[in-house]
Amino acid sequence: MKKRILRYLKHISLTILIFGASINSFGLYHGASMHYGDNPMMMDWDKDGPYAFIKNDSTTVVNYIRGNQDNGFYLDIKEYPAGATIKASTYFPLDSTTFEFNLKTDFKRPPSVYNDNKKVLAISDIESGFKTFRDFLMANNVIDKNLNWIFGSGHLVLNGDFVDRGFSTTQVLWFIYKLEQDAKKHGGIVHFILGNHELKNMQGNFDSTSPKYFHISSILEKKQTELYDNNSILGKWMSSKNTIELINGTLFTHGGIHPEIVNYDVNLNQINKITSERYYTPYYPKVEKTEKEFLNSTYTGVSWYRGYYKEDLSQEDIDLILQKFQANAIAVGHTLQSEVNRTFNGKVIGIDVKHPKDYHKNFPSGESEGLLVVNKNYYRLLSDGTRVEI
Secondary structure (H helix, E strand, C coil): CHHHHHHHHHHHHHHHHHHHHHHHHHHHHCCCCEEECCCHHHHCCCCCCCEEEEECCCEEEEEEEEEECCCEEEEEEEEEECCCCEEEEEEECCCCEEEEEEECCCCCCCCCEECCCCCEEEECCCCCCHHHHHHHHHHCCCECCCCCECCCCCEEEECCCCCCCCCCHHHHHHHHHHHHHHHHHCCCEEEECCCHHHHHHHCCCCCCCCCHHHHHHHHCCCCHHHHHCCCEHHHHHHCCCCCEEEECCEEEECCCCCHHHHHCCCCHHHHHHHHHCCCCCCCCCCCCCCHHHHHHCCCCCCCCCCHHHHCCCCHHHHHHHHHHHCCCEEEECCCCCCCCEEECCCCEEECCCCCCCCCCEEECCCCCEEEEEECCEEEEEECCCCEEEC
């Protein structure tokens, strides 16, 4: 009897083990990972910032967080009149990196189309990983070790989802802000294409946001939605960005373009206008099937669509999309890939990979990758600076 019970227990244990391994394998195949090794420095918020807001349409209020978890936090606050030159800095506690930039409050929407035959480097879905982002740009000669722009007149495309799922959202956003200023001085351009997670933050959906920013908003005596509204410098800046751009023959958008776009009489400028008008309005399906509904939908919208990897599309579907916008290919993030790759006869390029995190580790671990486009040739860029033609 005892032996039979032991055999039964072994059988049950083996079944549970096999079932668990199967579930784990299924999860890993679909992009899941195990999170471990949290670094306590993720709770070090001293010098965090700036958190800058426009007050009464004329005054800019700049806040830096001071203090610590044990002794409490307080704010270092300075106010500046309209037109003042505001020098700001951002601190990354993990390795004490600091970078500086000028704060401005006036932003213009960039063009939707660029055609200058300059090289293009694109990376996507950094998800608040400042160190990973910075180190990748260093390895691939976009910036030097002092964070100075060395990419000349090239295009740096940031293809959405640079926020959420980490403790360095503030550092990542201000770093993009700084890179924009630096690139312009050298004839280069930084393209910050908004992804669904930027939109979620602007619309008050914080289900993927680090709890750090709930507490930061409390320290600032603000609601969390105010971190990215139109009275916030970061919010005003992000709301000036596009959701899709055509750069030297390659379309860049975070999610993708649904094949039914061919049934709508819209160009890229109109797409950016329609989507930008809804940046602060959460989507909910309506009865009317209008262009606004189609382009802002969390299923068919350009910041959300996953059909290139989740639906049974034909080569003709892709070709008709590209013909409509006179493009050679489309590069997308949003849907996780094992590596940067090309499908549909090379015309769809997936660039969302599993990047390392700042303050914890994942199993399986990943290495950053990006895309380089030079003279219509496409290269997979690795985290050590290696390039592989694809």
